[in-house]
Structures are given as C-alpha cells and as structure tokens.
Amino acid sequence: MRIIVAPDPVLRQSCEPVAPAELKSLRGKARQMAKLMYKSNGCGIAAPQVGLLKRLMVVDVSTAEEGEEPPQDPVYFVNPEVVRSWGEPEQADEGCLSIPGIQIPIQRPTGIEVTALDLQGEPFSIEAEGFMARAIQHELDHLDGTTMFEHLDPIARARTFREYEQALRQGAKPGDTGVEDRA
Numbered sequence: 001m002r003i004i005v006a007p008d009p010v011l012r013q014s015c016e017p018v019a020p021a022e023l024k025s026l027r028g029k030a031r032q033m034a035k036l037m038y039k040s041n042g043c044g045i046a047a048p049q050v051g052l053l054k055r056l057m058v059v060d061v062s063t064a065e066e067g068e069e070p071p072q073d074p075v076y077f078v079n080p081e082v083v084r085s086w087g088e089p090e091q092a093d094e095g096c097l098s099i100p101g102i103q104i105p106i107q108r109p110t111g112i113e114v115t116a117l118d119l120q121g122e123p124f125s126i127e128a129e130g131f132m133a134r135a136i137q138h139e140l141d142h143l144d145g146t147t148m149f150e151h152l153d154p155i156a157r158a159r160t161f162r163e164y165e166q167a168l169r170q171g172a173k174p175g176d177t178g179v180e181d182r183a
C-alpha cells in the first residue's frame, strides 16, 4: 500500500459505500491506512489516497506532550454522513498527504456533526470543532473526489498547481509540508 499523489485521476473519483459484507475484509486495509498515515505524520487519510474507491477514512488529531511520542488514537469512519455543520466559515492552511510540499488556504465551517459506522459496523456520531472538524471535512472531500485544488478558483488553482509541480520537482514526498496539519 502506498500513498497516491495528485494529479492521479483516482483522487477525482467518487467512492462507493462500503457494503456490510465487505467490512470484515476492509478492516486490515483500514489499519494499514492508519499505519501509513502515522508513518507520514499525517492527521487523516481517506481510502482513495491508497487507491481504494470506498467510503472509508481515518482521522487522528492527537498531539504529543512535549518530548513524547503522540498517542495513537485513530477514529475510523465507514460510510460517513454529514448531519449538520455550523459556524462562520474560517480560512486556514491545510496540507494533504496526496499533495506533498505545499499548503493551501481553505475555507470551512468551524463545526460539524457526522454519523458513520466503526470498523465493527457499529454506528456512532461525532460532533467536532476546530482542527478536528477541519480534518474530518478534508477527508470527507476525498470520498467525493474533491482535493484541495478544487476549492480554489481557476486562477488560484493554476498558480497553486504550478507551485505544486515545482515542489514535486524538488522531491516533495507525502508528509512533506513543513507543518503539522496534514490530512
């Protein structure tokens, strides 16, 4: 399993819901995704980023105490659905494991409520604000084939894509953004 980087067309595909019968066989893949995320110092990863067109994603925004390894506390979302979102949209720089080497300012609502199944198929719901809300929304975008580039207007998109190509030429790899908020 490896991280697929833009502009691979797989990142623009919409993902299929996970059928109940598939869940068991996807658990191992979900854990591998989380491992890859931790290895790349990411705080989220979605199935299409590893070439799997399923509605499955992992988020972990745990932060480390000074001088300690961050605790691993992944939240797995199977077939996530947005229930509601709230708050004046705020802009902040985001990174993406599939768009290494750059950050892109994205506007998002500050709060979100999502329902999903866990890896055992149990339903849960989560209300998130702040960075967790942003990370969840970033991963949800991936399930609909939306990358950070699609949030930009055409001019900004073209300019940012040139910056990205430059970063790739300079050898940027998944996990390279220079900041901690990668998803």
Ligand SMILES: [Zn+2]
Binding pocket: 095, 096, 097, 098, 138, 142, 183
């Ligand atoms: Zn991403």
